[in-house]
Amino acid sequence: MGVTDLREPGRELKAERYIRWVPGERAMKLTGRVHTALYRATRGAIGARVDGLDVLLLTTRGRRSGRPRTTPLPYFRDADDLVLIASFGGSDRNPAWYANLRHDPKVRVRVRGSSGEFEARPARGALRERLWAGITAEQPRYLDYQRRTAREIPVVVIAGAASLV
Secondary structure: OOOEOOOOOOOEOOOHHHHHOOOOHHHHHHHHHHHHHHHHHOOOOOOOEEOOEEEEEEEEEOOOOOOEEEEEEEOEEEOOEEEEEOOHHHOOOOOHHHHHHHHOOEEEEEEOOEEEEEEEEEOOHHHHHHHHHHHHHHOOHHHHHHHHOOOOOOEEEEOOHHHHO
């Protein structure tokens, strides 16, 4: 049974394909590299919107290598901030980009042709709950990802980054 759009009875959401199948970690990494290359080459004309989600490029510093690591990620807007969900498709591990920003919260964000440096931090307590509730109401696929794992999926706030949108 698919997820039903409550606004239109009987209408299936496009998110259903994500709920039924999530690629493995190796496939996610390869897809991420190709997505990043296309996004950069086209200044976001290709890759800035995927399956109804807005996508940015997040660059963190590798916690072990110290080298820049770029990942395409869906984002959501909350006033002046951008919000990311570290779901990793419901994996039992947090994604590497999340571990990297926990080690060094300075990140580079690119939205289409605009980019800037910001600070990212995990949302905690009431802020996390408010953001999670709003995003999962809009995108129920994240609820399914949460059901797949015992870890609490982190919500990340990039302060001031909405200026790029």
